[in-house]
Amino acid sequence: MHQVWDLVTGGSTFRGQAGGSLWLPPRASEVAGQVDWLFYFILIVSLVFFVLIVVLMTLFVIRYHRPRGAEGTEGVEHNTALEITWSVVPLILVAAMFYLGFRTFMKIAVAPAGSYEILVNAQKWKWLFTYPNGYVSDELHVPLDEPVELMMFSQDVIHSFYVPAFRIKRDVVPGRYNKVWFRATQKGRFTIFCAEYCGTGHSDMTSSVVVHSRQEFAKWLEEASAALAKKPPAEAGADLYRTRGCASCHTTDGRPGIGPTFKGLFGSSQPLSDGTTVVADENYIRESIMDPQAKIVAGYQPVMPTFKGRLKDVEITDIIEFLKTLED
Ligand code: CUA
Numbered sequence: 001m002h003q004v005w006d007l008v009t010g011g012s013t014f015r016g017q018a019g020g021s022l023w024l025p026p027r028a029s030e031v032a033g034q035v036d037w038l039f040y041f042i043l044i045v046s047l048v049f050f051v052l053i054v055v056l057m058t059l060f061v062i063r064y065h066r067p068r069g070a071e072g073t074e075g076v077e078h079n080t081a082l083e084i085t086w087s088v089v090p091l092i093l094v095a096a097m098f099y100l101g102f103r104t105f106m107k108i109a110v111a112p113a114g115s116y117e118i119l120v121n122a123q124k125w126k127w128l129f130t131y132p133n134g135y136v137s138d139e140l141h142v143p144l145d146e147p148v149e150l151m152m153f154s155q156d157v158i159h160s161f162y163v164p165a166f167r168i169k170r171d172v173v174p175g176r177y178n179k180v181w182f183r184a185t186q187k188g189r190f191t192i193f194c195a196e197y198c199g200t201g202h203s204d205m206t207s208s209v210v211v212h213s214r215q216e217f218a219k220w221l222e223e224a225s226a227a228l229a230k231k232p233p234a235e236a237g238a239d240l241y242r243t244r245g246c247a248s249c250h251t252t253d254g255r256p257g258i259g260p261t262f263k264g265l266f267g268s269s270q271p272l273s274d275g276t277t278v279v280a281d282e283n284y285i286r287e288s289i290m291d292p293q294a295k296i297v298a299g300y301q302p303v304m305p306t307f308k309g310r311l312k313d314v315e316i317t318d319i320i321e322f323l324k325t326l327e328d
Pocket of ligand 1: 123125158159160194195196197198199202203205
């Protein structure tokens with residue numbers, strides 16, 4: 001019995017290091033145990049009452065059904081003790097659910113003072129993470145056992161930041177900051193999902209959160225920033241292509257994606273949706289990054305978000321240099 005319980009719940013302690021269970025991912029954050037405890041509490045209470053009510057209903061139907069031709073029941077009075085019991089017991093249970101749920105909700109909602117702050121930029125269909133030193137990555141890297149607060153904003157529509165292993169999920173609504181925090185309790189790599197339907201690429205809007213020890217995290221951030229700073233433009237452009245969201249819509253192998261492929265794009269003639277043609281030179285590419293709706297290539301939808309304010313001039317130049325390496 002104990003093994004079955006452990007298999008279903010991932011360990012009965014609901015603390016830290018538990019691995020995944022039959023139906024839930026590992027508990028890799030501080031609040032995960034509390035969230036699971038609440039989940040099982042509500043599940044078990046619901047199951048007990050479901051079975052109790054269905055069994056009683058069935059028994060009563062069999063025991064008290066009216067035989068053909070018999071008189072109807074008369075003179076059934078109310079029973080005060082019974083009615084108080086079936087009102088007060090559920091009241092206590094739902095009040096306990098509210099109290100425990102609200103306590104855990106407040107814990108998840110309010111970050112401890114001095115949390116490590118990371119900016120999260122959600123856009124169709126990519127997560128970008130900006131660290132205090134300005135470095136941007138497309139995977140979230142965080143230190144172990146330290147409170148991390150995410151300041152999240154959306155460039156376009158509503159997305160939702162969801163890490164099942166941390167048991168946290170928060171909508172990212174355009175026009176305001178949405179915050180969520182966590183303290184990772186396990187090293188490793190966990191999946192990030194977008195949990196709000198946001199268009200064509202919604203199901204591809206996944207990433208990972210990588211939990212390092214404190215020292216490893218500091219080392220990772222320093223090395224990643226230093227490596228990017230001293231790369232030649234075309235290589236920096238290739239990094240930006242991967243990490244800033246271009247790759248979700250533009251391939252480099254000739255296959256059409258949500259947008260035109262980048263293979264052989266630079267210097268080629270592109271037929272536009274208004275019947276004219278444009279040569280894909282530096283100015284056209286810069287315009288397409290800053291004002292994507294200005295010229296739409298024939299056969300594609302005007303869905304690309306603007307990168308104005310999100311890419312520096314030098315980064316646009318890096319991307320153009322990268323595109324030049326993809327000529328046929
Ligand atoms: Cu972003 Cu779904």
